[in-house]
Amino acid sequence: MLRCNEYIFAESLGEAYELNSKKSAAIVGGNGWLKLGNRQWGSVIDISRLGLDKITETDESFTIGAMVTLRDIEKHEGLNAYTNGAVKESVRHIVGTQFRNTVTVGGSIFGRFGFSDVLTVFMVMDSFAELYKGGVIPLHEFAKLPYDNDILVNIIVKKTPLKMAYSSFRNQQTDFPVLTFAHAFREDGAFSAIGARPSRAELRRDDESILKDIFSLSYEEAERAVDAYALWISSQYAYESNLRASADYRRHIAEVLARRTVASILDKG
Amino acid sequence: MDIKLWINGKLIKDSVEPDTPMLEYLRSKGCYSVKRGCETSNCGLCTVWLEGKPILSCTLPLMRADGKHITTLEGLQSEAEEFGAFLADEGAEQCGFCNSGFIMNVLAMKRELKNPTEEEIKEYLAGNLCRCTGYVGQLRAIKNYLKSVKGEAGNE
Numbered sequence: 001m002l003r004c005n006e007y008i009f010a011e012s013l014g015e016a017y018e019l020n021s022k023k024s025a026a027i028v029g030g031n032g033w034l035k036l037g038n039r040q041w042g043s044v045i046d047i048s049r050l051g052l053d054k055i056t057e058t059d060e061s062f063t064i065g066a067m068v069t070l071r072d073i074e075k076h077e078g079l080n081a082y083t084n085g086a087v088k089e090s091v092r093h094i095v096g097t098q099f100r101n102t103v104t105v106g107g108s109i110f111g112r113f114g115f116s117d118v119l120t121v122f123m124v125m126d127s128f129a130e131l132y133k134g135g136v137i138p139l140h141e142f143a144k145l146p147y148d149n150d151i152l153v154n155i156i157v158k159k160t161p162l163k164m165a166y167s168s169f170r171n172q173q174t175d176f177p178v179l180t181f182a183h184a185f186r187e188d189g190a191f192s193a194i195g196a197r198p199s200r201a202e203l204r205r206d207d208e209s210i211l212k213d214i215f216s217l218s219y220e221e222a223e224r225a226v227d228a229y230a231l232w233i234s235s236q237y238a239y240e241s242n243l244r245a246s247a248d249y250r251r252h253i254a255e256v257l258a259r260r261t262v263a264s265i266l267d268k269g
Numbered sequence: 270m271d272i273k274l275w276i277n278g279k280l281i282k283d284s285v286e287p288d289t290p291m292l293e294y295l296r297s298k299g300c301y302s303v304k305r306g307c308e309t310s311n312c313g314l315c316t317v318w319l320e321g322k323p324i325l326s327c328t329l330p331l332m333r334a335d336g337k338h339i340t341t342l343e344g345l346q347s348e349a350e351e352f353g354a355f356l357a358d359e360g361a362e363q364c365g366f367c368n369s370g371f372i373m374n375v376l377a378m379k380r381e382l383k384n385p386t387e388e389e390i391k392e393y394l395a396g397n398l399c400r401c402t403g404y405v406g407q408l409r410a411i412k413n414y415l416k417s418v419k420g421e422a423g424n425e
Protein backbone atom coordinates (compact mmCIF):
# COMPACT_ATOMS: atom_id res chain seq x y z
CA MET A 1 0.00 0.00 0.00
CA LEU A 2 1.22 3.50 -0.79
CA ARG A 3 1.94 5.32 2.45
CA CYS A 4 2.92 8.97 2.60
CA ASN A 5 2.71 12.09 4.75
CA GLU A 6 2.02 14.40 1.82
CA TYR A 7 0.56 13.95 -1.67
CA ILE A 8 1.51 16.88 -3.87
CA PHE A 9 0.30 17.71 -7.37
CA ALA A 10 3.35 19.35 -8.92
CA GLU A 11 2.58 22.51 -10.84
CA SER A 12 5.74 22.38 -12.93
CA LEU A 13 8.54 19.96 -13.70
CA GLY A 14 10.91 22.31 -11.89
CA GLU A 15 8.82 22.05 -8.74
CA ALA A 16 8.57 18.26 -9.10
CA TYR A 17 12.35 17.98 -9.46
CA GLU A 18 12.93 20.23 -6.45
CA LEU A 19 10.53 18.19 -4.30
CA ASN A 20 11.97 14.90 -5.54
CA SER A 21 15.49 15.85 -4.47
CA LYS A 22 14.67 14.68 -0.93
CA LYS A 23 15.44 11.03 -0.19
CA SER A 24 12.02 10.65 1.39
CA ALA A 25 10.19 11.71 -1.81
CA ALA A 26 8.93 9.69 -4.77
CA ILE A 27 7.32 10.47 -8.10
CA VAL A 28 4.11 8.51 -8.63
CA GLY A 29 3.21 7.23 -12.08
CA GLY A 30 0.41 4.67 -12.08
CA ASN A 31 1.41 3.47 -8.58
CA GLY A 32 1.48 -0.13 -9.82
CA TRP A 33 4.97 -0.75 -8.53
CA LEU A 34 5.35 1.99 -5.96
CA LYS A 35 2.46 0.69 -3.88
CA LEU A 36 4.04 -2.75 -3.53
CA GLY A 37 6.80 -1.27 -1.35
CA ASN A 38 6.65 -1.00 2.43
CA ARG A 39 8.09 2.46 2.78
CA GLN A 40 6.45 5.41 4.43
CA TRP A 41 7.23 8.26 2.03
CA GLY A 42 7.54 11.84 3.16
CA SER A 43 6.07 13.23 -0.03
CA VAL A 44 4.61 11.56 -3.06
CA ILE A 45 4.76 13.81 -6.09
CA ASP A 46 2.04 13.53 -8.69
CA ILE A 47 3.01 14.77 -12.17
CA SER A 48 -0.34 13.95 -13.78
CA ARG A 49 -1.33 17.61 -14.24
CA LEU A 50 1.65 18.59 -16.37
CA GLY A 51 0.32 17.52 -19.77
CA LEU A 52 2.62 14.48 -19.96
CA ASP A 53 -0.23 12.13 -20.90
CA LYS A 54 0.03 12.68 -24.66
CA ILE A 55 1.68 10.97 -27.61
CA THR A 56 2.78 13.54 -30.18
CA GLU A 57 3.50 12.22 -33.66
CA THR A 58 5.36 14.25 -36.29
CA ASP A 59 6.98 13.22 -39.59
CA GLU A 60 10.25 12.62 -37.73
CA SER A 61 9.31 11.19 -34.36
CA PHE A 62 6.93 10.10 -31.62
CA THR A 63 7.17 11.90 -28.29
CA ILE A 64 5.56 9.81 -25.58
CA GLY A 65 4.89 11.65 -22.31
CA ALA A 66 5.87 9.92 -19.07
CA MET A 67 2.23 9.73 -17.93
CA VAL A 68 1.00 8.04 -21.11
CA THR A 69 -0.47 4.69 -20.07
CA LEU A 70 0.42 1.25 -21.40
CA ARG A 71 -3.11 1.04 -22.78
CA ASP A 72 -2.51 4.28 -24.70
CA ILE A 73 0.53 2.86 -26.48
CA GLU A 74 -1.26 -0.45 -27.03
CA LYS A 75 -4.01 1.37 -28.92
CA HIS A 76 -1.98 4.06 -30.68
CA GLU A 77 -2.39 3.55 -34.41
CA GLY A 78 0.69 5.49 -35.54
CA LEU A 79 3.03 3.79 -33.10
CA ASN A 80 1.70 0.36 -33.97
CA ALA A 81 1.82 1.01 -37.70
CA TYR A 82 5.45 2.12 -37.34
CA THR A 83 6.43 -0.89 -35.21
CA ASN A 84 4.32 -3.38 -37.12
CA GLY A 85 2.22 -4.04 -34.02
CA ALA A 86 5.26 -4.78 -31.84
CA VAL A 87 4.28 -2.20 -29.22
CA LYS A 88 0.83 -3.72 -28.82
CA GLU A 89 2.30 -7.21 -28.67
CA SER A 90 4.73 -6.14 -25.95
CA VAL A 91 2.08 -4.84 -23.54
CA ARG A 92 -1.07 -6.82 -24.25
CA HIS A 93 -0.05 -9.61 -21.85
CA ILE A 94 0.60 -7.28 -18.93
CA VAL A 95 -1.90 -8.10 -16.17
CA GLY A 96 -5.17 -6.78 -17.62
CA THR A 97 -6.94 -3.91 -19.35
CA GLN A 98 -7.76 -2.13 -16.08
CA PHE A 99 -4.12 -2.20 -14.99
CA ARG A 100 -2.83 -1.00 -18.35
CA ASN A 101 -5.35 1.87 -18.22
CA THR A 102 -3.34 3.46 -15.41
CA VAL A 103 0.26 2.23 -15.29
CA THR A 104 2.57 4.50 -17.19
CA VAL A 105 5.35 4.45 -19.74
CA GLY A 106 7.34 6.75 -17.43
CA GLY A 107 7.08 4.41 -14.43
CA SER A 108 7.84 1.39 -16.60
CA ILE A 109 10.96 2.85 -18.19
CA PHE A 110 12.24 4.74 -15.14
CA GLY A 111 11.81 1.56 -13.10
CA ARG A 112 14.14 -0.30 -15.50
CA PHE A 113 12.67 -3.55 -14.24
CA GLY A 114 14.44 -6.73 -15.28
CA PHE A 115 11.18 -8.27 -16.47
CA SER A 116 10.09 -5.22 -18.44
CA ASP A 117 8.42 -5.89 -21.78
CA VAL A 118 8.20 -2.11 -22.24
CA LEU A 119 11.93 -1.48 -21.86
CA THR A 120 12.73 -4.36 -24.21
CA VAL A 121 10.48 -3.22 -27.05
CA PHE A 122 11.54 0.44 -27.06
CA MET A 123 15.22 -0.44 -26.81
CA VAL A 124 15.56 -1.76 -30.37
CA MET A 125 14.05 1.44 -31.81
CA ASP A 126 16.00 4.64 -32.37
CA SER A 127 14.74 5.80 -28.98
CA PHE A 128 15.77 8.24 -26.28
CA ALA A 129 14.91 9.01 -22.69
CA GLU A 130 14.34 12.69 -22.04
CA LEU A 131 15.20 13.51 -18.44
CA TYR A 132 14.45 16.80 -16.73
CA LYS A 133 18.07 17.35 -15.62
CA GLY A 134 19.98 14.66 -17.50
CA GLY A 135 18.83 15.75 -20.96
CA VAL A 136 18.15 13.41 -23.87
CA ILE A 137 20.11 10.15 -23.87
CA PRO A 138 19.77 6.94 -25.89
CA LEU A 139 17.37 4.58 -24.14
CA HIS A 140 19.81 1.66 -24.14
CA GLU A 141 22.30 3.86 -22.25
CA PHE A 142 19.68 5.17 -19.84
CA ALA A 143 18.77 1.54 -19.06
CA LYS A 144 22.29 0.97 -17.68
CA LEU A 145 22.32 4.01 -15.37
CA PRO A 146 21.85 3.68 -11.61
CA TYR A 147 18.65 5.11 -10.08
CA ASP A 148 18.74 8.79 -9.19
CA ASN A 149 16.19 11.51 -8.43
CA ASP A 150 15.85 12.85 -11.97
CA ILE A 151 12.45 12.88 -13.68
CA LEU A 152 11.72 11.04 -16.87
CA VAL A 153 9.74 13.49 -18.98
CA ASN A 154 9.34 11.81 -22.39
CA ILE A 155 10.39 8.83 -24.43
CA ILE A 156 11.32 9.97 -27.92
CA VAL A 157 11.26 7.53 -30.81
CA LYS A 158 12.83 8.74 -34.03
CA LYS A 159 11.07 7.41 -37.11
CA THR A 160 14.18 5.78 -38.52
CA PRO A 161 12.85 3.32 -41.12
CA LEU A 162 12.71 -0.10 -39.51
CA LYS A 163 11.14 -3.51 -39.60
CA MET A 164 10.59 -4.96 -36.19
CA ALA A 165 8.81 -7.59 -34.10
CA TYR A 166 8.41 -8.51 -30.45
CA SER A 167 7.74 -11.68 -28.53
CA SER A 168 7.76 -12.86 -24.96
CA PHE A 169 7.36 -16.13 -23.14
CA ARG A 170 5.25 -16.59 -20.02
CA ASN A 171 4.58 -19.66 -17.91
CA GLN A 172 0.97 -18.56 -17.69
CA GLN A 173 -1.11 -15.69 -19.02
CA THR A 174 -0.74 -12.31 -17.28
CA ASP A 175 2.28 -13.50 -15.26
CA PHE A 176 5.66 -11.77 -15.48
CA PRO A 177 7.59 -12.94 -18.55
CA VAL A 178 10.24 -15.64 -18.39
CA LEU A 179 11.97 -13.97 -21.33
CA THR A 180 11.41 -10.96 -23.57
CA PHE A 181 12.79 -10.50 -27.08
CA ALA A 182 12.68 -7.62 -29.55
CA HIS A 183 14.35 -7.32 -32.92
CA ALA A 184 14.62 -4.49 -35.44
CA PHE A 185 16.21 -4.26 -38.87
CA ARG A 186 17.28 -0.63 -39.15
CA GLU A 187 19.38 1.27 -41.68
CA ASP A 188 22.28 1.25 -39.22
CA GLY A 189 22.12 -2.51 -38.63
CA ALA A 190 20.15 -5.36 -37.12
CA PHE A 191 19.46 -4.95 -33.38
CA SER A 192 18.10 -7.29 -30.74
CA ALA A 193 17.27 -6.81 -27.09
CA ILE A 194 16.70 -9.65 -24.63
CA GLY A 195 15.22 -9.00 -21.20
CA ALA A 196 13.81 -10.86 -18.20
CA ARG A 197 16.93 -13.04 -18.17
CA PRO A 198 15.86 -12.23 -15.38
CA SER A 199 18.03 -9.13 -15.41
CA ARG A 200 17.03 -6.10 -17.45
CA ALA A 201 17.07 -5.85 -21.22
CA GLU A 202 20.30 -5.00 -23.04
CA LEU A 203 20.81 -4.07 -26.66
CA ARG A 204 23.11 -5.94 -29.06
CA ARG A 205 23.88 -5.26 -32.69
CA ASP A 206 24.56 -7.94 -35.28
CA ASP A 207 28.25 -7.01 -35.45
CA GLU A 208 29.06 -10.37 -37.12
CA SER A 209 26.79 -9.36 -40.02
CA ILE A 210 25.03 -12.73 -39.85
CA LEU A 211 21.81 -11.14 -41.09
CA LYS A 212 23.46 -8.92 -43.70
CA ASP A 213 21.43 -8.61 -46.94
CA ILE A 214 18.98 -11.17 -45.56
CA PHE A 215 16.03 -9.69 -47.46
CA SER A 216 17.69 -10.57 -50.80
CA LEU A 217 18.63 -14.17 -49.89
CA SER A 218 16.76 -17.26 -51.08
CA TYR A 219 14.31 -18.82 -48.59
CA GLU A 220 16.77 -21.60 -47.65
CA GLU A 221 19.74 -19.24 -47.26
CA ALA A 222 17.66 -16.86 -45.15
CA GLU A 223 16.47 -19.73 -42.95
CA ARG A 224 20.09 -20.80 -42.35
CA ALA A 225 21.10 -17.22 -41.52
CA VAL A 226 18.22 -16.87 -39.04
CA ASP A 227 19.18 -20.16 -37.35
CA ALA A 228 22.79 -19.01 -37.08
CA TYR A 229 21.74 -15.61 -35.74
CA ALA A 230 19.42 -17.14 -33.15
CA LEU A 231 22.26 -19.31 -31.88
CA TRP A 232 24.70 -16.38 -31.86
CA ILE A 233 22.46 -13.74 -30.30
CA SER A 234 21.21 -16.05 -27.56
CA SER A 235 24.86 -16.79 -26.63
CA GLN A 236 25.64 -13.07 -26.21
CA TYR A 237 23.80 -12.77 -22.91
CA ALA A 238 24.10 -14.07 -19.36
CA TYR A 239 21.09 -15.89 -17.92
CA GLU A 240 20.16 -16.67 -14.33
CA SER A 241 17.66 -18.86 -12.55
CA ASN A 242 14.74 -17.70 -10.41
CA LEU A 243 11.34 -19.04 -9.37
CA ARG A 244 9.97 -18.80 -12.91
CA ALA A 245 12.69 -20.57 -14.88
CA SER A 246 16.25 -21.86 -14.78
CA ALA A 247 19.14 -20.17 -16.59
CA ASP A 248 19.38 -23.08 -19.05
CA TYR A 249 15.69 -22.93 -19.84
CA ARG A 250 15.94 -19.19 -20.48
CA ARG A 251 18.93 -19.67 -22.79
CA HIS A 252 16.95 -22.23 -24.77
CA ILE A 253 13.86 -20.00 -24.94
CA ALA A 254 16.04 -17.07 -26.06
CA GLU A 255 17.21 -19.03 -29.08
CA VAL A 256 13.67 -20.13 -29.94
CA LEU A 257 12.20 -16.62 -29.59
CA ALA A 258 15.07 -15.13 -31.59
CA ARG A 259 14.46 -17.55 -34.46
CA ARG A 260 10.69 -17.08 -34.46
CA THR A 261 10.76 -13.30 -34.05
CA VAL A 262 13.34 -12.60 -36.75
CA ALA A 263 11.63 -15.08 -39.09
CA SER A 264 8.27 -13.36 -38.51
CA ILE A 265 9.77 -10.10 -39.82
CA LEU A 266 11.07 -11.86 -42.94
CA ASP A 267 7.69 -13.53 -43.50
CA LYS A 268 6.07 -10.10 -43.62
CA GLY A 269 8.68 -8.96 -46.16
CA MET B 270 -6.26 16.87 2.12
CA ASP B 271 -9.27 18.27 0.29
CA ILE B 272 -10.82 16.22 -2.49
CA LYS B 273 -13.81 16.75 -4.75
CA LEU B 274 -15.11 13.90 -6.86
CA TRP B 275 -18.26 12.31 -8.18
CA ILE B 276 -19.21 8.81 -7.13
CA ASN B 277 -21.98 7.37 -9.29
CA GLY B 278 -22.96 10.87 -10.31
CA LYS B 279 -23.11 12.26 -6.78
CA LEU B 280 -20.77 15.14 -5.98
CA ILE B 281 -18.69 14.59 -2.86
CA LYS B 282 -16.43 17.15 -1.19
CA ASP B 283 -14.30 15.63 1.51
CA SER B 284 -11.15 15.86 3.55
CA VAL B 285 -9.01 12.68 3.44
CA GLU B 286 -5.60 11.38 4.49
CA PRO B 287 -3.18 11.90 1.56
CA ASP B 288 -2.57 8.17 1.16
CA THR B 289 -6.18 6.97 1.43
CA PRO B 290 -6.57 4.00 -0.93
CA MET B 291 -9.37 4.45 -3.47
CA LEU B 292 -10.79 1.00 -2.67
CA GLU B 293 -11.19 1.68 1.07
CA TYR B 294 -12.63 5.11 0.38
CA LEU B 295 -15.30 3.77 -1.96
CA ARG B 296 -16.32 1.15 0.58
CA SER B 297 -16.50 3.81 3.27
CA LYS B 298 -19.00 5.60 1.03
CA GLY B 299 -21.21 2.53 0.90
CA CYS B 300 -19.97 1.02 -2.37
CA TYR B 301 -19.62 -2.50 -1.02
CA SER B 302 -19.50 -4.02 -4.49
CA VAL B 303 -15.84 -2.90 -4.59
CA LYS B 304 -13.89 -5.80 -3.13
CA ARG B 305 -10.31 -6.53 -2.25
CA GLY B 306 -9.09 -9.87 -3.56
CA CYS B 307 -5.33 -9.57 -3.87
CA GLU B 308 -4.36 -5.94 -3.43
CA THR B 309 -1.44 -6.56 -5.79
CA SER B 310 -3.24 -5.66 -9.06
CA ASN B 311 -3.70 -9.27 -10.09
CA CYS B 312 -7.34 -10.27 -9.59
CA GLY B 313 -9.60 -7.50 -10.98
CA LEU B 314 -12.10 -7.72 -8.08
CA CYS B 315 -11.68 -4.04 -7.25
CA THR B 316 -12.51 -2.82 -10.79
CA VAL B 317 -14.31 0.53 -10.99
CA TRP B 318 -14.48 3.12 -13.76
CA LEU B 319 -12.60 6.38 -13.68
CA GLU B 320 -14.00 8.76 -16.28
CA GLY B 321 -15.63 5.75 -17.91
CA LYS B 322 -12.46 3.62 -18.14
CA PRO B 323 -12.03 0.48 -16.07
CA ILE B 324 -9.23 0.73 -13.51
CA LEU B 325 -8.09 -1.08 -10.37
CA SER B 326 -9.16 0.81 -7.26
CA CYS B 327 -6.58 -1.09 -5.16
CA THR B 328 -3.85 0.45 -7.29
CA LEU B 329 -4.58 4.03 -8.31
CA PRO B 330 -4.26 6.53 -5.41
CA LEU B 331 -7.57 8.12 -4.42
CA MET B 332 -6.12 11.61 -4.96
CA ARG B 333 -5.83 10.84 -8.69
CA ALA B 334 -9.63 10.91 -8.76
CA ASP B 335 -9.74 14.53 -7.57
CA GLY B 336 -12.08 16.42 -9.91
CA LYS B 337 -13.11 13.20 -11.66
CA HIS B 338 -16.02 10.76 -11.91
CA ILE B 339 -15.92 7.27 -10.44
CA THR B 340 -18.53 4.67 -11.32
CA THR B 341 -19.04 1.50 -9.30
CA LEU B 342 -21.44 -1.37 -9.79
CA GLU B 343 -23.94 0.47 -7.57
CA GLY B 344 -24.16 3.11 -10.31
CA LEU B 345 -24.93 0.58 -13.03
CA GLN B 346 -27.60 -1.39 -11.25
CA SER B 347 -30.04 -2.14 -14.06
CA GLU B 348 -27.39 -2.89 -16.68
CA ALA B 349 -25.58 -5.12 -14.18
CA GLU B 350 -28.79 -6.97 -13.38
CA GLU B 351 -29.48 -7.51 -17.07
CA PHE B 352 -26.04 -9.08 -17.62
CA GLY B 353 -26.27 -10.91 -14.28
CA ALA B 354 -29.32 -12.77 -15.59
CA PHE B 355 -27.22 -14.11 -18.49
CA LEU B 356 -24.58 -15.29 -16.00
CA ALA B 357 -27.27 -17.05 -13.98
CA ASP B 358 -28.73 -18.70 -17.10
CA GLU B 359 -25.35 -20.24 -17.89
CA GLY B 360 -24.60 -21.24 -14.28
CA ALA B 361 -21.53 -19.10 -14.75
CA GLU B 362 -20.71 -18.45 -11.13
CA GLN B 363 -20.20 -20.37 -7.95
CA CYS B 364 -19.18 -18.29 -4.94
CA GLY B 365 -19.80 -15.03 -6.82
CA PHE B 366 -16.95 -13.18 -5.14
CA CYS B 367 -15.30 -12.22 -8.44
CA ASN B 368 -18.57 -11.05 -9.88
CA SER B 369 -18.77 -7.32 -9.29
CA GLY B 370 -15.30 -6.59 -10.71
CA PHE B 371 -15.96 -8.93 -13.59
CA ILE B 372 -19.30 -7.30 -14.47
CA MET B 373 -17.71 -3.83 -14.33
CA ASN B 374 -15.11 -4.91 -16.86
CA VAL B 375 -17.60 -6.68 -19.15
CA LEU B 376 -19.75 -3.53 -19.25
CA ALA B 377 -16.65 -1.44 -20.01
CA MET B 378 -15.73 -3.85 -22.79
CA LYS B 379 -19.23 -3.58 -24.24
CA ARG B 380 -18.68 0.17 -24.59
CA GLU B 381 -15.11 -0.01 -25.87
CA LEU B 382 -15.09 -2.90 -28.36
CA LYS B 383 -17.43 -3.27 -31.30
CA ASN B 384 -18.33 -6.90 -32.12
CA PRO B 385 -15.37 -8.39 -30.22
CA THR B 386 -14.09 -11.81 -31.26
CA GLU B 387 -13.70 -14.56 -28.67
CA GLU B 388 -9.96 -13.83 -28.53
CA GLU B 389 -10.61 -10.12 -27.98
CA ILE B 390 -13.08 -10.88 -25.20
CA LYS B 391 -10.60 -13.18 -23.48
CA GLU B 392 -7.81 -10.63 -23.81
CA TYR B 393 -9.94 -7.75 -22.50
CA LEU B 394 -10.98 -9.76 -19.46
CA ALA B 395 -7.66 -11.48 -18.76
CA GLY B 396 -7.19 -9.39 -15.62
CA ASN B 397 -10.37 -10.73 -13.98
CA LEU B 398 -9.57 -13.93 -12.17
CA CYS B 399 -12.19 -16.42 -11.07
CA ARG B 400 -11.08 -19.25 -8.81
CA CYS B 401 -14.28 -21.29 -9.10
CA THR B 402 -15.61 -21.54 -12.60
CA GLY B 403 -13.02 -22.11 -15.32
CA TYR B 404 -14.45 -19.19 -17.35
CA VAL B 405 -16.36 -21.26 -19.93
CA GLY B 406 -19.82 -20.43 -18.60
CA GLN B 407 -18.86 -16.78 -18.28
CA LEU B 408 -17.74 -16.70 -21.90
CA ARG B 409 -21.07 -18.23 -23.03
CA ALA B 410 -22.95 -15.65 -20.94
CA ILE B 411 -20.98 -12.76 -22.44
CA LYS B 412 -21.58 -13.96 -25.99
CA ASN B 413 -25.31 -14.37 -25.39
CA TYR B 414 -25.51 -11.00 -23.68
CA LEU B 415 -23.66 -9.17 -26.48
CA LYS B 416 -25.86 -10.88 -29.05
CA SER B 417 -29.01 -9.81 -27.22
CA VAL B 418 -27.81 -6.22 -26.75
CA LYS B 419 -26.91 -6.03 -30.43
CA GLY B 420 -30.32 -7.41 -31.36
CA GLU B 421 -32.06 -4.78 -29.24
CA ALA B 422 -29.99 -2.03 -30.83
CA GLY B 423 -30.89 -3.37 -34.28
CA ASN B 424 -34.60 -3.31 -33.44
CA GLU B 425 -34.61 0.33 -32.39
Ligand SMILES: Cc1cc2nc3c(=O)[nH]c(=O)nc-3n(C[C@H](O)[C@H](O)[C@H](O)COP(=O)(O)OP(=O)(O)OC[C@H]3O[C@@H](n4cnc5c(N)ncnc54)[C@H](O)[C@@H]3O)c2cc1C
Pocket residue numbers: 026027028029030031032033034035036066070093094095102103104105106107108109110111115116117118119150151152153174175176177309310311
Ligand atom coordinates in the same frame (compact mmCIF):
# COMPACT_ATOMS: atom_id res chain seq x y z
C1 LIG C 1 1.33 -7.39 -10.59
C2 LIG C 1 2.19 -6.70 -11.62
C3 LIG C 1 2.51 -7.37 -12.79
C4 LIG C 1 3.30 -6.75 -13.75
N1 LIG C 1 3.62 -7.43 -14.91
C5 LIG C 1 4.40 -6.85 -15.83
C6 LIG C 1 4.76 -7.54 -17.04
O1 LIG C 1 4.40 -8.69 -17.25
N2 LIG C 1 5.54 -6.88 -17.95
C7 LIG C 1 5.98 -5.59 -17.73
O2 LIG C 1 6.67 -5.05 -18.60
N3 LIG C 1 5.64 -4.92 -16.62
C8 LIG C 1 4.89 -5.52 -15.66
N4 LIG C 1 4.60 -4.84 -14.50
C9 LIG C 1 5.13 -3.48 -14.32
C10 LIG C 1 4.13 -2.45 -14.81
O3 LIG C 1 3.88 -2.66 -16.19
C11 LIG C 1 4.68 -1.01 -14.65
O4 LIG C 1 5.89 -0.92 -15.33
C12 LIG C 1 4.89 -0.66 -13.22
O5 LIG C 1 3.68 -0.76 -12.52
C13 LIG C 1 5.46 0.76 -13.08
O6 LIG C 1 4.66 1.69 -13.73
P1 LIG C 1 3.76 2.71 -12.88
O7 LIG C 1 3.21 3.72 -13.79
O8 LIG C 1 2.81 1.93 -12.05
O9 LIG C 1 4.88 3.42 -11.98
P2 LIG C 1 4.95 3.62 -10.40
O10 LIG C 1 4.75 2.36 -9.68
O11 LIG C 1 4.13 4.78 -10.02
O12 LIG C 1 6.50 4.05 -10.32
C14 LIG C 1 7.55 3.10 -10.52
C15 LIG C 1 8.89 3.75 -10.13
O13 LIG C 1 9.25 4.77 -11.05
C16 LIG C 1 9.28 6.05 -10.43
N5 LIG C 1 8.68 6.97 -11.40
C17 LIG C 1 7.46 6.86 -11.99
N6 LIG C 1 7.32 7.77 -12.96
C18 LIG C 1 8.48 8.47 -13.00
C19 LIG C 1 8.96 9.54 -13.81
N7 LIG C 1 8.22 10.06 -14.78
N8 LIG C 1 10.20 10.02 -13.55
C20 LIG C 1 10.96 9.49 -12.57
N9 LIG C 1 10.56 8.48 -11.78
C21 LIG C 1 9.35 7.97 -12.00
C22 LIG C 1 8.54 5.90 -9.12
O14 LIG C 1 9.00 6.79 -8.12
C23 LIG C 1 8.84 4.45 -8.77
O15 LIG C 1 10.12 4.34 -8.21
C24 LIG C 1 3.80 -5.43 -13.52
C25 LIG C 1 3.49 -4.77 -12.32
C26 LIG C 1 2.69 -5.38 -11.38
C27 LIG C 1 2.35 -4.63 -10.14
Ligand code: FES
Pocket residue numbers: 304305306307308309310311312313314315316325326327328
Ligand atom coordinates in the same frame (compact mmCIF):
# COMPACT_ATOMS: atom_id res chain seq x y z
S1 FES D 1 -7.78 -6.25 -5.29
FE1 FES D 1 -7.31 -4.93 -6.95
S2 FES D 1 -6.65 -6.32 -8.47
FE2 FES D 1 -6.98 -7.62 -6.77
Ligand code: FES
Pocket residue numbers: 361362363364365366367368398399400401402
Ligand atom coordinates in the same frame (compact mmCIF):
# COMPACT_ATOMS: atom_id res chain seq x y z
S1 FES E 1 -17.34 -17.55 -8.86
FE1 FES E 1 -15.99 -17.82 -7.19
S2 FES E 1 -14.26 -16.63 -7.76
FE2 FES E 1 -15.52 -16.48 -9.47
